[in-house]
Amino acid sequence: xxxxxxxxxxxxxxxxxxxxxxxxxxxxxxxxxxxxxxxxxxxxxxxxxxxxxxxxxxxxxxxxxxxxxxxxxxxxxxxxxxxxxxxxxxxxxxxxxxxx
Amino acid sequence: xxxxxxxxxxxxxxxxxxxxxxxxxxxxxxxxxxxxxxxxxxxxxxxxxxxxxxxxxxxxxxxxxxxxxxxxxxxxxxxxxxxxxxxxxxxxxxxxxxxxxxxxxxxxxxxxxxxxxxxxxxxxxxxxxxxxxxxxxxxxxxxxxxxxxxxxxxxxxxxxxxxxxxxxxxxxxxxxxxxxxxxxxxxxxxxxxxxxxxxxxxxxxxxxxxxxxxxxxxxxxxxxxxxxxxxxxxxxxxxxxxxxxxxxxxxxxxxxxxxxxxxxxxxxxxxxxxxxxxxxxxxxxxxxxxxxxxxxxxxxxxxxxxxxxxxxxxxxxxxxxxxxxxxxxxxxxxxxxxxxxxxxxxxxxxxxxxxxxxxxxxxxxxxxxxxxxxxxxxxxxxxxxxxxxxxxxxxxxxxxxxxxxxxxxxxxxxxxxxxxxxxxxxxxxxxxxxxxxxxxxxxxxxxxxxxxxxxxxxxxxxxxxxxxxxxxxxxxxxxxxxxxxxxxxxxxxxxxxxxxxxxxxxxxxxxxxxxxxxxxxxxxxxxxxxxxxxxxxxxxxxxxxxxxxxxxxxxxxxxxxxxxxxxxxxxxxxxxxxxxxxxxxxxxxxxxxxxxxxxxxxxxxxxxxxxxxxxxxxxxxxxxxxxxxxx
Numbered sequence: 001x002x003x004x005x006x007x008x009x010x011x012x013x014x015x016x017x018x019x020x021x022x023x024x025x026x027x028x029x030x031x032x033x034x035x036x037x038x039x040x041x042x043x044x045x046x047x048x049x050x051x052x053x054x055x056x057x058x059x060x061x062x063x064x065x066x067x068x069x070x071x072x073x074x075x076x077x078x079x080x081x082x083x084x085x086x087x088x089x090x091x092x093x094x095x096x097x098x099x100x
Numbered sequence: 101x102x103x104x105x106x107x108x109x110x111x112x113x114x115x116x117x118x119x120x121x122x123x124x125x126x127x128x129x130x131x132x133x134x135x136x137x138x139x140x141x142x143x144x145x146x147x148x149x150x151x152x153x154x155x156x157x158x159x160x161x162x163x164x165x166x167x168x169x170x171x172x173x174x175x176x177x178x179x180x181x182x183x184x185x186x187x188x189x190x191x192x193x194x195x196x197x198x199x200x201x202x203x204x205x206x207x208x209x210x211x212x213x214x215x216x217x218x219x220x221x222x223x224x225x226x227x228x229x230x231x232x233x234x235x236x237x238x239x240x241x242x243x244x245x246x247x248x249x250x251x252x253x254x255x256x257x258x259x260x261x262x263x264x265x266x267x268x269x270x271x272x273x274x275x276x277x278x279x280x281x282x283x284x285x286x287x288x289x290x291x292x293x294x295x296x297x298x299x300x301x302x303x304x305x306x307x308x309x310x311x312x313x314x315x316x317x318x319x320x321x322x323x324x325x326x327x328x329x330x331x332x333x334x335x336x337x338x339x340x341x342x343x344x345x346x347x348x349x350x351x352x353x354x355x356x357x358x359x360x361x362x363x364x365x366x367x368x369x370x371x372x373x374x375x376x377x378x379x380x381x382x383x384x385x386x387x388x389x390x391x392x393x394x395x396x397x398x399x400x401x402x403x404x405x406x407x408x409x410x411x412x413x414x415x416x417x418x419x420x421x422x423x424x425x426x427x428x429x430x431x432x433x434x435x436x437x438x439x440x441x442x443x444x445x446x447x448x449x450x451x452x453x454x455x456x457x458x459x460x461x462x463x464x465x466x467x468x469x470x471x472x473x474x475x476x477x478x479x480x481x482x483x484x485x486x487x488x489x490x491x492x493x494x495x496x497x498x499x500x501x502x503x504x505x506x507x508x509x510x511x512x513x514x515x516x517x518x519x520x521x522x523x524x525x526x527x528x529x530x531x532x533x534x535x536x537x538x539x540x541x542x543x544x545x546x547x548x549x550x551x552x553x554x555x556x557x558x559x560x561x562x563x564x565x566x567x568x569x570x571x572x573x574x575x576x577x578x579x580x581x582x583x584x585x586x587x588x589x590x591x592x593x594x595x596x597x598x599x600x601x602x603x604x605x606x607x608x609x610x611x612x613x614x615x616x617x618x619x620x621x622x623x624x625x626x627x628x629x630x631x632x633x634x635x636x637x638x639x640x641x642x643x644x645x646x647x648x649x650x651x652x653x654x655x656x657x658x659x660x661x662x663x664x665x666x667x668x669x670x671x672x673x674x675x676x677x678x679x680x681x682x683x684x685x686x687x688x689x690x691x692x693x694x695x696x697x698x699x700x701x702x703x704x705x706x707x708x709x710x711x712x713x714x715x716x717x718x719x720x721x722x723x724x725x726x727x728x729x730x731x
Contacts, residue, residue, distance in 0.1 A: 022714055023714055023718065092709065093709070096708030097708060
């Protein structure tokens with residue numbers, strides 16, 4: 001049986017990958033994908049703990065998270081398209097009007 | 101509640117004219133005059149009520165209660181109050197009417213009426229007060245009105261300066277007054293007159309160690325200290341030495357004000373206060389002596405300065421200082437009746453003299469220097485004759501009111517012991533000076549060749565009836581008040597200290613001496629200014645020192661300028677440069693600059709790059725987690 005710590009480690013690695021992707025990438029679509037990675041890292045945690053503690057609530061929660069994530073991607077992509085239409089760019093460096 | 105209406109009518113007039121003055125403008129007198137006349141009628145009613153010796157106590161309302169301290173407003177109406185009420189309302193009514201003629205067409209017409217109505221209200225509340233605090237509050241209120249009215253022509257710097265001077269000098273006195281008030285509360289546990297008077301006798305033996313905070317011993321009788329402190333307030337308000345300097349400068353205000361506030365009513369508040377608190381003063385012989393000496397000094401000083409002044413209003417003002425000295429001296433010698441008697445007659449004839457001066461001033465288009473007057477008696481007959489009546493009363497000419505009241509003072513002074521006799525001699529001497537300067541004024545203004553500016557001389561004519569009718573009424577009062585039996589009326593409420601008889605054997609001799617000196621003064625003035633006009637100039641040359649001393653008002657202003665005003669201004673300048681600019685301003689500006697500077701740096705955090713914010717969030721999360729794991 002694979003110990004719990006392995007799952008947690010995997011989750012941490014995926015989460016960190018997503019976080020670094022959000023922080024350093026400039027392509028807005030990649031950033032959105034990285035956000036999805038972070039979300040799925042938490043899903044791994046949910047499922048792993050659910051399995052080890054024999055509590056199905058965690059796995060039920062993952063379904064909700066997936067549903068919300070799907071909706072979020074839909075909205076996110078729509079925003080990206082709107083941005084692209086107004087700016088002809090998907091580079092976040094071009095979107096920094098909100099500052100001093 | 102017709103007692104409360106006496107002060108409230110002028111107050112209502114003040115509110116209406118003051119708040120709606122913009123629309124009322126030259127109709128202001130239609131509101132103010134009836135209000136003050138109403139007060140006068142009610143005062144007469146109240147006078148009739150207390151004429152049989154009744155002592156009415158009217159509680160109005162409790163203003164504040166805190167522990168043992170109860171601050172109540174109320175009226176104490178006895179014969180003294182009633183007499184003062186009549187004086188205030190009569191002079192105020194006449195001055196209101198006079199103002200219609202005097203101030204016509206002035207820009208501040210409504211404002212002027214608002215302030216004199218407010219003054220009348222305050223003065224009435226002051227004389228009706230039944231406790232120390234009410235006395236003090238309205239003592240300050242009349243001072244405020246005086247300030248506002250002296251500075252009526254606020255475009256003139258001299259008027260503003262005079263108003264400020266009056267206010268500041270009065271503050272010096274009022275500080276002493278306030279200390280006296282606190283001492284009274286501390287010793288009596290109450291601010292009501294009746295409690296204070298009832299307990300005063302128990303306090304005769306008690307003393308206060310003034311040097312206690314520094315470990316020394318200087319025992320001072322409590323009552324003497326209290327009376328002296330209260331008297332400091334009176335020296336300010338009633339222009340006694342050494343706080344007399346503001347009154348002559350107050351002549352910068354319009355003339356009706358000089359008559360109402362600076363001759364008949366407000367400046368007599370100090371004398372009234374001493375008389376009202378006579379039960380306390382009677383138990384403090386030391387304070388009484390101080391009052392008498394200060395009064396006598398003021399009397400001589402004022403008269404000696406009035407001899408040489410050229411501004412007609414200032415002559416009358418210095419004469420007021422001198423006459424206030426008479427009243428104060430009488431009170432200090434225990435002759436309160438004589439003091440208040442003179443206060444009442446003086447109120448009539450001095451208001452008359454001021455209003456007469458005002459009449460001349462407007463006839464000559466605001467000329468106040470007597471060297472550019474002369475020969476006016478045919479052009480201004482009403483003003484001339486009433487002015488002569490006022491001057492005769494001031495000089496103590498037989499059968500005028502001033503003769504009786506001054507005589508009362510001198511006789512009472514003579515019969516009140518050694519100090520009294522010495523001061524009575526000074527008083528008689530001052531009668532000569534008084535007669536001389538008042539007729540110097542008459543002769544220089546109305547007699548001799550005309551020295552009036554030729555441009556103006558053609559249009560000199562008697563002012564309107566609103567001006568002359570008050571003059572005639574006051575001239576009547578200047579005679580009449582001598583025959584009303586005022587001393588007999590007041591004696592029961594103003595008992596002097598025990599064992600001080602006020603009936604003198606030398607009365608007729610004193611009267612004769614005073615009368616003769618008064619006549620001699622008039623004759624001397626006649627000789628100097630009508631018969632031999634060269635004599636005064638020659639005398640002034642011969643007695644250069646004395647002449648300059650009198651002309652420069654004994655150099656009091658210069659003395660205060662050097663010892664107080666200039667050091668204060670220099671200190672203030674120093675403080676402004678070092679503390680205000682150096683410390684306070686730089687601290688305030690420094691804080692502002694620091695905030696602006698840190699804001700400039702902090703705003704760089706707001707890059708607009710969402711990823712920067714995300715990094716901040718991530719690092720924050722890591723920090724919180726680390727802290728959570730470590731601790």
